Amino acid sequence: MPPRTQHRRTSISDVARHAGVSVGTVSNVLNRPDRVSPGTRKRVEAAIAELSFVRNGSARQLRAGRITTVGAIVLDISNPFFTDVTRGIEERLTADDYTLMVASSDRDPEREARYLRLFEEHGVRGVMVVPTADSIEHLLAVRERGIGVVLLDHPSPVESVSSVAVDDVNGGAMATRHLLDQGHTRLAFLNGAHSIRQCADRLEGVRLALAEAGRDPDEALVEVTVSLDADGGEAGIRALLDAPDRPTAVFCVNDLVALGALRTLRRAGLSVPDDVALVGYDDVTFAAELATPLTSVRQPRHELGTRAADLMLRGGDAPAEHVVFQPELVVRESSTSAPA
Amino acid sequence: MPPRTQHRRTSISDVARHAGVSVGTVSNVLNRPDRVSPGTRKRVEAAIAELSFVRNGSARQLRAGRITTVGAIVLDISNPFFTDVTRGIEERLTADDYTLMVASSDRDPEREARYLRLFEEHGVRGVMVVPTADSIEHLLAVRERGIGVVLLDHPSPVESVSSVAVDDVNGGAMATRHLLDQGHTRLAFLNGAHSIRQCADRLEGVRLALAEAGRDPDEALVEVTVSLDADGGEAGIRALLDAPDRPTAVFCVNDLVALGALRTLRRAGLSVPDDVALVGYDDVTFAAELATPLTSVRQPRHELGTRAADLMLRGGDAPAEHVVFQPELVVRESSTSAPA
DNA sequence: TGACGGCCTTGAATCGATTCATCGACCGCG
DNA sequence: CGCGGTCGATGAATCGATTCAAGGCCGTCA
Structure with missing residues (x-):
């Protein structure tokens, strides 16, 4: 892409020579124009334009230290x-x-x-x-x-x-409490790897809310680990559909996962929310406009x-x-x- | 955030001194380890680790020219x-x-x-x-x-x-032909500023397809200029709802605009596609999963x-x-x- | 006239990594 | 023992912008 002839980048000293001043003056024009007399400033600016000079950021920064x-x-x-x-x-x-x-x-x-x-x-x-x-x-x-x-x-x-x-723990708990309030007893959580803090925390919130309601988290909850995008949601739902005792509510660790989940549930002929309730996380722009508007945990x-x-x-x-x-x-x- | 004491970044010569070698050797360890004997290399690497030295990219680049x-x-x-x-x-x-x-x-x-x-x-x-x-x-x-x-x-x-x-001209034309094929005669196009090439081209395609079908673009088409996000779609539809002769089909310059349009049409109590047909552009992930799955022009x-x-x-x-x-x-x- | 201050301008020193000509040590071979 | 060759290490020169002590010029005032 660059032209064959690899011309050296024009430097501040090229400009100085072209304008008949010293490098220090050019630098002053660039950084403290008020310290340069209008006449020379104009000449230097003309030279800069003529040579289409662009400061070398590396050199500048090397000297200046930090940017x-x-x-x-x-x-x-x-x-x-x-x-x-x-x-x-x-x-x-x-x-x-x-x-x-x-x-x-x-x-x-x-x-x-x-x-x-x-x-x-x-x-x-x-x-x-x-x-x-x-x-x-x-x-x-x-x-x-x-x-x-x-x-x-x-x-x-x-x-x-x-x-x-x-507060992701609270976010997970809020979603869970809501689903429990709706009368659901068997929940699924489509979550990411626990090494991701957000995922671990939301899970903690889920378990907290279950315990709070007197439910045994290990029994009332199925957790499926998925990738954090729509494909993950699809895979997660597929896994659940095959399970013997299908949960009636699914909490997804983010809205992209929920999007995939929704899509897959519908394809499987299941109604949301009548057959399966769904809650997402993030409340992204499109959450309210999906085939079934999505309940979601909003973050600022x-x-x-x-x-x-x-x-x-x-x-x-x-x-x-x-x-x-x-x-x-x-x-x-x-x-x-x-x-x- | 940075600690009070503004210590100079440790440089390659600090490392050299610490390891008892020359700067050239440190540079060689960094860039051409094979040219350094295993013994000194190890010593230099130890020094680097001990001083937790990080190369100064500016200096490196200044010398190397480009990155x-x-x-x-x-x-x-x-x-x-x-x-x-x-x-x-x-x-x-x-x-x-x-x-x-x-x-x-x-x-x-x-x-x-x-x-x-x-x-x-x-x-x-x-x-x-x-x-x-x-x-x-x-x-x-x-x-x-x-x-x-x-x-x-x-x-x-x-x-x-x-x-x-x-080919945005073709994209615009495809969408338009499709709407014409569905029997629509009054179209609206929620478009961005014509200074944006994509917008201008898609408009050209729309007009082309209309002309092709023997329609006068100036008569059969209402163009509304909107911002290229969901809010733009909302504003665009609002403007159309007030118009005396409401179009039966709306083509949106991208799916975000279509999202806003869909939302607003539904809130106005209009059914998509029965009252108004809608076509978007880009075919983003969520297009297929919206309240009404969105027809869209997909780009690679x-x-x-x-x-x-x-x-x-x-x-x-x-x-x-x-x-x-x-x-x-x-x-x-x-x-x-x-x-x- | 000379001293002084203010205003511009100068150019050498500097930042830190890379490069390369040079040098030293060492080995093998005749 | 001497020579050529190899391998590793050296350190000065370099990239380009910024900085700053130093100097030049001019006008003013005593």
């Missing part, structure tokens, strides 16, 4: 939950003229580590990470090297690292992002803070026999 | 269409050990320019851009400076710049991304290529009076 860029590593960039969180972050950062670089770990600790290193090598001011594993040793090490760290959608296991999270996605960015941008000497938002159950038709 | 990173600028990162395209790109790049930096221009030429400069300053190998405006002057300038450019979801106006696109999103990355990664001397994919109409219930 106004923050990195974010989320679990899955194609999940609407995370895109909304990301937008929140970006909005807040842009207000302070910071730039955001986003990466998706795809729940792979190795990818997380890789991007973390990439960000660090490029001298980001800080990173906001949704950790793939519970250990945050590696993040502490990063912070040790002077880089800001904020945990995203994850409560901090240590006091000294700021974090922004939503956007605010999660802005708040995290807030914590990131505070001075380096501010004490760590731990923010926990509460989720909210949005009841729709998929879990209530009488239309909502 | 294995490419940038992508899409119109709207929260649109599932673009997240899928992005995944395609990333998948292909990862195979060649390249890294991707994604940014969203939000259809703002200024933001596009800003990110373009940011990428260039950081020495990316190339950029893949969904242009916000039809002019690609600024992209040609970037290429002039030796940076690869591939147009994403946009046919190239010039021979020399590679591009990957989907993932392939669009991988193919673009392909073009990006070819050597700099390969001739430009222009790939055009064909969309595909997926008919569902929202546009057919008899259930699909």
Whole structure:
């Protein structure tokens, strides 16, 4: 793609020569134009335009030390939950003229580590990470090297690292209580791997709510481990259909899974909510508009992002803070026999 | 967030000193370990670990000139269409050990320019851009400076710049022909600003199909300009409901708009497809699962991304290529009076 | 006239990793 | 014993922008 002739990038000294000034002056025009007389400034600007000069960010940064860029590593960039969180972050950062670089770990600790290193090598001011594993040793090490760290959608296991999270235990419990209230006794939970904190916590909430209601979680609950997308929901329901004693209510760990579940239940000729009640998590845009409008646990996605960015941008000497938002159950038709 | 004491980042010479070797040797351990004797290598590696040294990417890159990173600028990162395209790109790049930096221009030429400069300053190998405006002057300038450019979801106006696109004219025409075939005579098109090429092209296809059928586009078509999300769909339908001669079929420029349209039609007590037929664009995951499964024009999103990355990664001397994919109409219930 | 202050401009030093010409040590062979 | 060759290690030069001490110029005031 680049033209054959690999011309050297034009540098600040090319500009200086072309304008008949020193490199220092060009740099001043670029960074502190007020310190340069209007005449020379104009000449330098003309030279810059003529040579179509673009600053070399690496050199600039090498000298300056650190830049106004923050990195974010989320679990899955194609999940609407995370895109909304990301937008929140970006909005807040842009207000302070910071730039955001986003990466998706795809729940792979190795990818997380890789991007973390990439960000660090490029001298980001800080990173906001949704950790793939519970250990945050590696993040502490990063912070040790002077880089800001904020945990995203994850409560901090240590006091000294700021974090922004939503109470997933409560979210799981809310969904479960609702299903119990509707009279269901045999529940299924289409969940992700327990190594993912959000999944483990929501499960805990589910079990808590069952115990609270005097039910034995091991008996009243079937947990199916699935991938966290629509295909996972499909697979999960297939597994349940074959089971001898089919649950009457299914709680899905996120709305994408619920989408797949809904699709598969309908194909199997089962009615939602009459044959099977369904509850999702996240309350994404389309949840209300599905074939059967989906009951879901809503999280303050956007605010999660802005708040995290807030914590990131505070001075380096501010004490760590731990923010926990509460989720909210949005009841729709998929879990209530009488239309909502 | 960063600790009070602003310690200088440990550098390669710190490592060298600590291990009792020269900087050149440390660099060799890092880049060409085979040229270092096992003994010293081990010592250096120990020093690296002990000091928890992280390469300074800026310095590295300053010397090396360019890196294995490419940038992508899409119109709207929260649109599932673009997240899928992005995944395609990333998948292909990862195979060649390249890294991707994604940014969203939000259809703002200024933001596009800003990110373009940011990428260039950081020495990316190339950029893949969904242009916000039809002019690609600024992209040609970037290429002039030796940076690869591939147009994403946009046919190239010039021979020399590679591009990957989907035939939007045909997509618009397909949707329209389908609605005409269903017997509709008054159509509405909820479209975005014509400055967005995709929107202009789809409109052209719509008009083409109308003319083809012997209809006068100016008479048979109502076009409403809306924002390209669910809220836009809602606003668009509201505008139509007030119109004296309500169209019987609505074509939406993407599925998010269609989602909002569907929601609003239902709230207004109108049945889809009996009162109003609806067709979307993109065929996103949830299109088939909506209250009324949505007829939509499917685009090869993932392939669009991988193919673009392909073009990006070819050597700099390969001739430009222009790939055009064909969309595909997926008919569902929202546009057919008899259930699909 | 000379001293002084203010305003621009200069250019060498600096950031940290990479590269490469050079050197030393060591081995094998004649 | 001497020579050529190999392997490993060295460290100065380099990339390009920024910074800052130093110097030049001009006008003002005593």
